[in-house]
Amino acid sequence: MTPATAPRGAEVWLLLATFLVAAAGLTYELLAATASSYLLGDSVRQFSLVIGVYLAAMGLGAWASRFVAAPVAGFVWIQIALGLIGGFMAPMLFASYAFAGVVQGPLYLLLILTGALSGMEIPLIARVLKDIGAPVFRFENVLSVDYVGALVASVAFPLLIVPQLGLMTGSLAVGLMNLAVAGFSLWLFRGWLGRGIVITWALSLVLTLGGLVQAERMVSVTESALYDDSVIYSAASPYQHITLTRFRDRTRLFLDASVQFDSQDEYRYHEMLVQPAMALAPRRNRILILGGGDGLAAREVLRHADVEQVTLVDLDPMVTQLFQTNADLVALNHGALNDPRLRVLNQDAWQFVEHDTTAFDLIIVDLPDPKSVSLSRLYSQEFYALTAERLSAQGIMVVQSGSPLFARQAYWSVVHTLAATRNPVVPGAGLSVLPYHVYIPSFGEWGFTLVTFHPLASRPPTFPDGLRYASAATWQASQVFAPDMADLPAAVNQLETQPLLGYYNDGWDAWFN
Known part of the structure; x- marks a missing residue:
């Protein structure tokens, strides 16, 4: 040419x-x-x-x-x-x-x-x-x-x-x-x-x-082919891929192909996430939920008539809108996201706790597992320090902490990170932690951490009527860890190093890959 x-x-x-x-x-x-x-x-x-x-x-x-x-x-x-x-x-x-x-x-x-x-x-x-x-x-x-x-x-x-x-x-x-x-x-x-x-x-x-x-x-x-059950909803948001599946009356939510709940047994998870903290909190007028865009944790909170205000912070508006409008999902969460006592804020949890100045009686941290750096940072000592600042003096925080069986070292890293976090009420001390766990058939053993500024007094909690799993007896049993789930050395998860991400991936890979 x-x-x-x-x-x-x-x-x-x-x-x-x-x-x-x-x-x-x-x-x-x-x-x-x-x-x-x-x-x-x-x-x-x-x-x-x-x-x-x-x-x-x-x-x-x-x-x-x-x-x-x-x-x-x-x-x-x-x-x-x-x-x-x-x-x-x-x-x-x-x-x-x-x-x-x-x-x-x-x-x-x-x-x-x-x-x-x-x-x-x-x-x-x-x-x-x-x-x-x-x-x-x-x-x-x-x-x-x-x-x-x-x-x-x-x-x-x-x-x-x-x-x-x-x-x-x-x-x-x-x-x-x-x-x-x-x-x-x-x-x-x-x-x-x-x-x-x-x-x-x-x-x-x-x-x-x-x-x-x-x-x-x-x-x-x-x-x-990817999911066992019929896919009834599939959409991509700017943050994740959202999939709902159904078999008969059983519904499951997947985010980025990872199951988040199964309607057949989710009550075990959400009752044990919420009800012990609600039962032990001296006051529960003002509640903060970080994550939990499906409204299932909010459902458990709103069982209590003395709750005056619930703030739910979830990053993805597509998730919260889905669970506010879909009739079957609204029935599952008992209309929690449409309750006049609850307000939904679609923003990053870190940004919220960094800038909001409200003092909450109870904070429920129900975030996805720390399988990426963007999620692992929400399990860091720095994030927990900010979150603890949002607790009232007698407040309680509960943190979804992963599986103490499948990702044992990751679970105890979360517990150790919370224990090492600066206590804003007791200068020079860390936060007081109480680890516990529950068996969920669709997930296996799952763990939580109860967090306070002072060690909890030894008293049996009183649970509301109508629960299917949580009780005084299951609460006591949940604090006992078998030897294969017991505490072991694990580094504190800090923003600079984030060892939790490695613990998490190594643990799950050892079991399933």
Whole structure:
């Protein structure tokens, strides 16, 4: 190709194509990292590995681009390949996990292929611009457009793609963008490209459009294989993927594929989380619940007529809205989230306890397990110090602390962290802690920690009528730990080091991986 025969507008199109392919490439990287975090947990590890492998593959692709003899044809072929491989990345990963129980092998194969192809794009575009004699061609201009495209993708991914499209549809939509780039390039450079590449592009376009049309069906089929029961609700929020399943009258909630409750036995968990603290609290007029967006802990709190005000702080508005409006879920939580005594605040728990100045008689910390850095920080000494400042002088706090059996060292790390946290009422002392546990059939052994400023007086608690599990007898039994769950050395969880995350992942991996 010579400057004289270059299509009109080729330079402008190639710079626009640079923007589009950069946005697509970063989106594939984020899709892979997010999908692996959903399916494998430990978001820091997954994002770190995905980014590292993807960038290395891009470097390999950039090096390999020198062997492409015809840069225009090579660029179009790469767009077609990315449209298929990148576009179908999320469907393939979820299908592999659902039907074969395998994620890491397909994930890294797709990452290497997608990264290598993406790495070839910019060098080939630069060669085409140079070949067509772009009047003011400078390689840094191409890189600038590339970086802007990556910025747009990084903003669009959490704000638009995940909440509005979901991972599967989003993946296919971005694949369609690569195919659109290929299609316009085919038309613009039609004099230099053969019929075979046009036919391949057309078939790829039909396949991807068919995937988009069938995306919802693919989600349904994959989730049916992924979950034992029928999926009755599935949606992606900016924070997590929310799934509800049902078998007969049994409902289960999953967040990022991890079960949060089973309606058949959730009462054991929520009664033991809430009722001992409610029974032992000298006052219970003003209650704070951190987490618990399903309203089940609030249901237990609102059994007590002397409760005047409950503040529930949960990050995800999609969860709280679901449990405020869905008739079956409202029946499960007894309409707790619609009770006039309760107000819902959708914000980060750390931000709330850092800035709110209310003194609460009881604080219930019902947060998801510390399986990522963003969650582990909410089990840190620094977070507990802030939370303790929100307790009244005679207040009680109870903390969901994980399994003392499946993640034993993680559980005792939470207990030790609370015990080492500064006591704002007794200078120089730590908080007083009382660990206890309960057996929940759908979870196994599960542990909690009761926290006060002074050691609790030895008195039997009085529980309200109508409970199905919690009683004075089960409360006493819950404080006895078998030898395989007993206390053992575990480091305090601090923001700087966060050993809890390692304890948690190691414990669960030892049992289930």
